[in-house]
Amino acid sequence: MSVNYSERIPNNVGLSENRRLQRALEAWQPNYMRWWQELGPEGALDYDVYLRTAISVETDGWANFGYVKMPDYRWGIFLAKPEEGRTIAFGDHRGEPAWQEVPGEYRSPLRRLIVTQGDTEPASVEQQRHLGRTCPSLYDLRNLFQINVEEGRHLWAMVYLLHAYFGRDGREEADAMLERHAGDPDKPRILGAFNEPTPHWLAYFLFTYLTDRDGKYQLASLAESGFDPLARTCQFMLTEEAHHMFVGETGVMRILQRTCEVMQALHTDDPERLRAAGVIDLPTMQRFLNFHYSVSLDLFGQELSTNGATYFTTGLKGRYHETRVTDDHRLSDATWPVAVPRVSAIVREEQPALLAINERLRDDYIIDCQRGLNRWNKEIEKRGVDRVLTLPHRAFHRRIGVFADVHVSPDGRIVTADEWARQVHQWLPTPEDHAFVASLMQPVTVPGKMASWIAPPWRGIHGKPIAYEYVKFHC
Ligand SMILES: [Fe+2]
Ligand SMILES: [Fe+2]
Numbered sequence: 001m002s003v004n005y006s007e008r009i010p011n012n013v014g015l016s017e018n019r020r021l022q023r024a025l026e027a028w029q030p031n032y033m034r035w036w037q038e039l040g041p042e043g044a045l046d047y048d049v050y051l052r053t054a055i056s057v058e059t060d061g062w063a064n065f066g067y068v069k070m071p072d073y074r075w076g077i078f079l080a081k082p083e084e085g086r087t088i089a090f091g092d093h094r095g096e097p098a099w100q101e102v103p104g105e106y107r108s109p110l111r112r113l114i115v116t117q118g119d120t121e122p123a124s125v126e127q128q129r130h131l132g133r134t135c136p137s138l139y140d141l142r143n144l145f146q147i148n149v150e151e152g153r154h155l156w157a158m159v160y161l162l163h164a165y166f167g168r169d170g171r172e173e174a175d176a177m178l179e180r181h182a183g184d185p186d187k188p189r190i191l192g193a194f195n196e197p198t199p200h201w202l203a204y205f206l207f208t209y210l211t212d213r214d215g216k217y218q219l220a221s222l223a224e225s226g227f228d229p230l231a232r233t234c235q236f237m238l239t240e241e242a243h244h245m246f247v248g249e250t251g252v253m254r255i256l257q258r259t260c261e262v263m264q265a266l267h268t269d270d271p272e273r274l275r276a277a278g279v280i281d282l283p284t285m286q287r288f289l290n291f292h293y294s295v296s297l298d299l300f301g302q303e304l305s306t307n308g309a310t311y312f313t314t315g316l317k318g319r320y321h322e323t324r325v326t327d328d329h330r331l332s333d334a335t336w337p338v339a340v341p342r343v344s345a346i347v348r349e350e351q352p353a354l355l356a357i358n359e360r361l362r363d364d365y366i367i368d369c370q371r372g373l374n375r376w377n378k379e380i381e382k383r384g385v386d387r388v389l390t391l392p393h394r395a396f397h398r399r400i401g402v403f404a405d406v407h408v409s410p411d412g413r414i415v416t417a418d419e420w421a422r423q424v425h426q427w428l429p430t431p432e433d434h435a436f437v438a439s440l441m442q443p444v445t446v447p448g449k450m451a452s453w454i455a456p457p458w459r460g461i462h463g464k465p466i467a468y469e470y471v472k473f474h475c
Contacts, residue, residue, distance in 0.1 A: 054236075258452075
């Protein structure tokens with residue numbers, strides 16, 4: 001399963017044995033490169049970046065580290081090793097051999113799943129393209145670029161599936177991936193959170209903690225798919241996704257460390273004094289957390305979804321860790337508790353588990369999000385600061401699903417439009433919050449130095465010191 005780097009498109013799928021496919025992908029490649037140059041990291045084409053490149057999909061030593069100019073990064077097609085005799089784990093086809101070709105009757109829903117996932121990958125690169133200009137350190141700049149090239153590779157992964165298995169429609173969808181753009185009023189990306197701007201590094205760290213984590217849950221449930229090439233693609237993508245969430249979690253952690261340090265030094269929790277000292281106060285952190293969490297929750301879709309049910313019964317998209325769940329994996333009679341707004345309160349009602357597949361994935365996601373919050377809060381406590389960050393209620397600030405039409409406070413009360421309007425500035429980032437955070441974003445590019453608002457990381461990358469020159473600019 002080692003990767004063949006001698007080909008124009010590195011791959012472990014035997015691309016050279018399928019000339020037609022190889023030619024089709026080689027025809028798409030220049031369009032991708034043009035997209036990267038126009039909408040990839042701004043002004044960074046010539047930088048030498050200390051990047052990790054996948055060289056095999058084995059768990060031991062799959063990565064190679066070295067300086068690379070991003071346009072020279074070897075984007076390629078890597079699938080996890082096939083599992084011999086793999087069978088479909090859920091739905092009506094449970095127990096049948098996994099599909100190596102697209103079943104004709106599921107062609108269009110399967111394509112929709114792949115396109116929706118694929119669209120998010122270049123979207124995040126577009127959203128983050130200006131951040132390099134204001135990096136808090138070379139270490140952070142390198143991590144940003146590493147994530148960007150990997151999201152580019154995730155697009156390759158989905159484009160490969162479209163080209164290899166969906167004929168002309170697939171090729172058209174692959175082209176359209178480079179025609180929609182994040183925040184474009186005429187041709188936006190498919191999902192809401194991928195059209196929101198990522199205007200500064202606080203938004204970026206929360207995005208990678210919360211929105212990349214949605215990606216983890218989507219990929220994990222696609223990794224259960226009965227369509228084996230999709231499952232294997234997603235398995236390998238998950239190994240890269242873990243690093244993105246690491247960057248988010250440690251980024252937020254380091255901001256909190258720095259803030260708490262200054263709170264202790266100045267003996268104050270006054271936001272104005274802390275802002276004047278160049279750090280981000282905890283209420284502001286909470287408001288940004290509320291925003292990014294709520295838009296990420298929306299990505300899971302409607303609480304009750306017939307599409308979700310169909311994806312499951314047809315074996316296209318499973319649950320999180322489907323094979324580890326102990327039930328009949330068909331859910332014909334099972335129920336699942338789903339939160340809904342009723343007159344003045346939010347209650348949980350038992351609903352058919354099949355219809356509640358999205359909600360169940362959202363539940364898994366929420367539990368996972370809370371783990372990082374616990375670690376952040378422990379760090380805050382360790383530094384003698386008496387305040388905790390909390391995840392807002394799942395119904396807070398939602399635009400999709402049963403809570404889209406009600407106003408709900410972060411602690412889960414249904415409130416009137418008046419109360420919402422009175423309080424929203426305490427719950428969500430205000431224009432002043434954005435302006436303040438943006439004002440902190442002064443680039444720091446001296447090796448080992450950090451911006452005022454963030455603590456150094458615990459350690460460098462791949463055994464290198466924190467003060468290593470992770471990015472070389474040549475200017
Ligand atoms: Fe991704
Ligand atoms: Fe990611």
